[in-house]
Amino acid sequence: MKVLVMNAGSSSLKYQLYDMRDETVLASGRVERIGMDSSIVTHEVPGHPEVRDVSEILDHVTAVKRVADMIVHPSHGVLKDIKEIDAVGHRVVHGGEVFKESVLVTQEVKLEIRKLFDLAPLHNPAHMMGITAVEANLPDVPQAVVFDTAFHQTMPQTAYLYPIPTVLYRRHKIRRYGFHGTSHHYVSDQAAEVLGKPLASIKMISCHIGNGASITAIQGGKSVDTSMGLTPLEGLMMGTRSGDLDPAIVPFTMNKEELTLSEVNSMLNKHSGLLAISGISSDMREIVQAMDEGDRNAQLAFDMYTYRMRKYIGAYAAAMNGVDAIVFTAGVGENSERLRAAVCKGLTFLGVELDTFLNSEHSKSARIISTADSKVQVLVVPTNEELLIARDTYKLVKEQSNK
Numbered sequence: 319m320k321v322l323v324m325n326a327g328s329s330s331l332k333y334q335l336y337d338m339r340d341e342t343v344l345a346s347g348r349v350e351r352i353g354m355d356s357s358i359v360t361h362e363v364p365g366h367p368e369v370r371d372v373s374e375i376l377d378h379v380t381a382v383k384r385v386a387d388m389i390v391h392p393s394h395g396v397l398k399d400i401k402e403i404d405a406v407g408h409r410v411v412h413g414g415e416v417f418k419e420s421v422l423v424t425q426e427v428k429l430e431i432r433k434l435f436d437l438a439p440l441h442n443p444a445h446m447m448g449i450t451a452v453e454a455n456l457p458d459v460p461q462a463v464v465f466d467t468a469f470h471q472t473m474p475q476t477a478y479l480y481p482i483p484t485v486l487y488r489r490h491k492i493r494r495y496g497f498h499g500t501s502h503h504y505v506s507d508q509a510a511e512v513l514g515k516p517l518a519s520i521k522m523i524s525c526h527i528g529n530g531a532s533i534t535a536i537q538g539g540k541s542v543d544t545s546m547g548l549t550p551l552e553g554l555m556m557g558t559r560s561g562d563l564d565p566a567i568v569p570f571t572m573n574k575e576e577l578t579l580s581e582v583n584s585m586l587n588k589h590s591g592l593l594a595i596s597g598i599s600s601d602m603r604e605i606v607q608a609m610d611e612g613d614r615n616a617q618l619a620f621d622m623y624t625y626r627m628r629k630y631i632g633a634y635a636a637a638m639n640g641v642d643a644i645v646f647t648a649g650v651g652e653n654s655e656r657l658r659a660a661v662c663k664g665l666t667f668l669g670v671e672l673d674t675f676l677n678s679e680h681s682k683s684a685r686i687i688s689t690a691d692s693k694v695q696v697l698v699v700p701t702n703e704e705l706l707i708a709r710d711t712y713k714l715v716k717e718q719s720n721k
């Protein structure tokens with residue numbers, strides 16, 4: 319079975335095509351700057367150089383069509399006919415309380431995802447555009463949706479309720495949901511394998527540090543608390559998002575700066591975090607470079623970012639009354655030895671001892687980076703949300719066809 323995995327953002331579309339017989343990636347790529355003047359399409363077949371193309375792509379339907387064209391292209395395609403694609407799996411960030419696991423797309427499912435637009439305005443509308451674009455380009459191909467929130471549905475009420483009037487939860491389902499669940503789930507499985515211990519016996523803290531960033535406490539393989547909340551704004555300081563702050567800042571800023579609610583919302587989501595403090599970039603690579611060149615604001619941004627991570631790790635060690643393993647994943651977590659070193663430096667009280675050599679090694683595989691004596695094992699595990707999405711999609715479509 320061939321499964322196409324899609325992660326549609328508001329102006330981008332990432333894809334991976336899997337052959338599920340051996341879970342190999344046949345092709346992958348992305349469309350960026352959808353709806354802007356020059357859109358960029360990149361397409362890669364393992365073992366071959368990347369193909370890049372700049373053209374005008376006005377909407378997601380055209381973007382999906384371009385992806386399909388790439389996949390069947392005479393020179394860099396991997397399929398003869400687009401009909402060879404058996405199923406499409408989508409990442410959907412917000413599944414609310416309705417979706418505790420992955421499901422096949424139906425009219426009702428689409429309606430439910432639409433109801434959640436308010437709660438993930440940067441993400442869910444884009445995913446829906448991806449789903450309808452596939453319907454337009456690949457009619458009759460079954461589609462599945464895999465939710466970032468699903469893994470966190472095991473959180474106890476103590477962790478997911480906000481201490482505000484409960485009528486807001488009953489009426490509007492205002493509660494903490496958590497995100498990046500597919501990634502936290504994947505890396506926790508992988509980490510247990512590397513450690514050679516059953517997941518059921520491990521207290522783990524998983525740090526997904528990418529553009530968006532979240533930390534999850536995983537006990538016995540289940541998410542028991544996570545740093546993101548109702549929306550992906552709560553928790554850690556991120557590239558452009560503020561993370562935790564005093565909610566009173568919202569009305570106070572609106573008042574003092576004469577801003578509207580949507581302007582403040584945009585400030586907190588798009589103009590805060592690393593970008594705001596450094597005044598340079600939301601990209602950790604550029605922050606580290608500027609820091610090394612002596613830029614004090616970049617240094618401050620880095621210090622705040624890692625300080626806030628350390629506080630969450632401490633909190634989750636307390637939440638689980640201990641921690642056996644800390645896992646770093648996603649763009650920053652996997653690639654920045656500087657970040658890992660800075661975070662772990664302040665965790666010696668927990669018995670964390672990083673091995674400087676292992677931490678500095680560049681490798682694409684899951685590995686331990688703590689010393690043999692460290693009481694808490696520290697790991698780097700490359701995440702693979704796409705593979706879990708492909709697996710769930712494959713399973714759901716197979717079950718459906720066996721009915």
Ligand SMILES: Nc1ncnc2c1ncn2[C@@H]1O[C@H](COP(=O)(O)OP(=O)(O)O)[C@@H](O)[C@H]1O
Binds near residue numbers: 528648
């Ligand atoms: N070598 C590196 N050092 C530090 N940060 C890196 C490195 N490589 C990538 N990153 C960071 O990873 C981020 C992207 O992470 P990723 O998990 O791919 O995010 P997303 O999936 O949300 O787009 C970039 O913003 C960049 O700052």
Ligand SMILES: CC(=O)OP(=O)(O)O
Binds near residue numbers: 411497498528530550
């Ligand atoms: C939920 C979330 O923050 O996702 P991303 O990191 O892809 O923005």
Ligand SMILES: [Mg+2]
Binds near residue numbers: 528648
């Ligand atoms: Mg990501």
